[in-house]
Amino acid sequence: MKKLSLAIATALFAISCTNNEPQNSTDNYEIATWQGFRTSAASFTFDDNLPAQFTDAVPLLEKYGLHGTFYPVINWVTDWEPIRQAAENGHEIGSHTVSHPNLSTLPEDSVRFELAESKKIIEREIGKECLTIAYPYCAAPADSLTAEYYIAARICDRKHIQAHIPNTMRISSLGVGSESEYIYARDINDYFEEGKTQEAWSVLLIHELENGNGYSPLTLQALDSTLNFLSQRCEGYWVAPFADVALYALERESAQIYETRADDSITISVTTKTLPRYVPLTVRRPLPEGWSSAATVDGNANLCISGGYINIDITPGNAITITKHK
Ligand SMILES: [Zn+2]
Structure with a gap:
């Protein structure tokens, strides 16, 4: 403890x-x-609103009573209904901007538009607050800009996040799937175990699933095995949406x-x-x-x-x- x-x-x-x-x-x-008093925290985040995230990953998470975080790109959404349904079922919907630009190279007024407009549209569509953002290409703008709109933001430098979060505007994640070194459940589970050893927070970044055409598909079997692994060790891992873990840490500190x-x-x-x-x-x-x-x-x-x-x-x-x- x-x-x-x-x-x-x-x-x-x-x-x-x-x-x-x-x-x-x-x-x-x-x-x-x-x-x-669980030893560590774990979050599952999904980028780019690929259809299989809602048809396949959501039911898998729910099979274990768990919730994930979904980061749609506003201009890429053709149907809000699955996103709305996921939000209603307790999953987090965060922002992945309006048009998926590299925020680190945009002028300030364009960055502000991407941050503010995506948040506004998500909140209008799902009827809940949009509290966190995943930066496209993991490229962050000035922290002070993001902090005006969001409580936390996700980057992708593979580190586990220590309990005293060093910078809530740059929270690490690990990309998994066929384009990474983390393709199989055993490797992903090892990553979570490493996070537990550090009593840290570990965040996965997932794009496509199974046989879809999107980036870096992760098999449903790997996702299922990892969710099963964590739920069999519930005293060790608090699995929760990205915003919930960030909120918990912010509350704890104050x-x-x-x-x-x-x-x-x-x-x-x-x-x-x-x-x-x-x-x-x-x-x-x-x-x-x-x-x-x-x-x-x-x-x-x-x-x-x-x-x-x-x-x-x-x-x-x-x-x-x-x-x-x-
Ligand atoms: Zn993306």
Whole structure:
């Protein structure tokens, strides 16, 4: 169980002004590096809206209860329906620009158009926020430009991403399929294992699947085997869309935990910097003295007692009350 050491503030205000419950120090709290205290994170990203991504890859991901990230090029979309359906089923739809240019060589106003217009159209079509972008040709414009529109952006330099993400506007990924050295599941699985050893985040970049005519096809059998490999080792890998993992890391880095103690209950809340949306952060604290077990009032926090700790998932902005189990 790995955690990051970070300064967790003790609450000094708010609740203590309105009632007499003691406000406790939260020095004994830990925030999981990755959701659920899993050792590492993994994301599957798909570029260029190739049809097989929606007819074949989406059902495979869903077979394992997993979600991927799809990066359509606006000008290449002939039918939004499969994309809309994927979004409805919980997959992320991000931007791969309007016209697939090399953003590193465009003038600023053209870069702004590609970033802003693609985001606007995706949000209009799917009715959800478009939070991340994959750069065509893995060529990034100035980070400050991207940061005006997106929380995170993907490049392709094959590195695993450390938990303290060095630059959210340049998050690495590994290209797989026939045009890469990563054609078979065993090689891809080795890549994920390497990421787990580093307690890092590993992102795959996939284009075509099976026998399609698109770039660097990956066989469905390889994708299936890799998804199976990860889901058989769920304590080691948090598999989630690109935006969710980026949001988690951004929340973790800015989280403050507050606790209010009563005789037989603890109320925990978390705040972070303002983000477009929030994913649950996993935190833990030791079981209080004299408590053999605990339960949540709302029963909705993935509460888990393990090794003398209470682990819970809590969405920033919310409060959860845990009671002594009698
Ligand atoms: Zn592309």
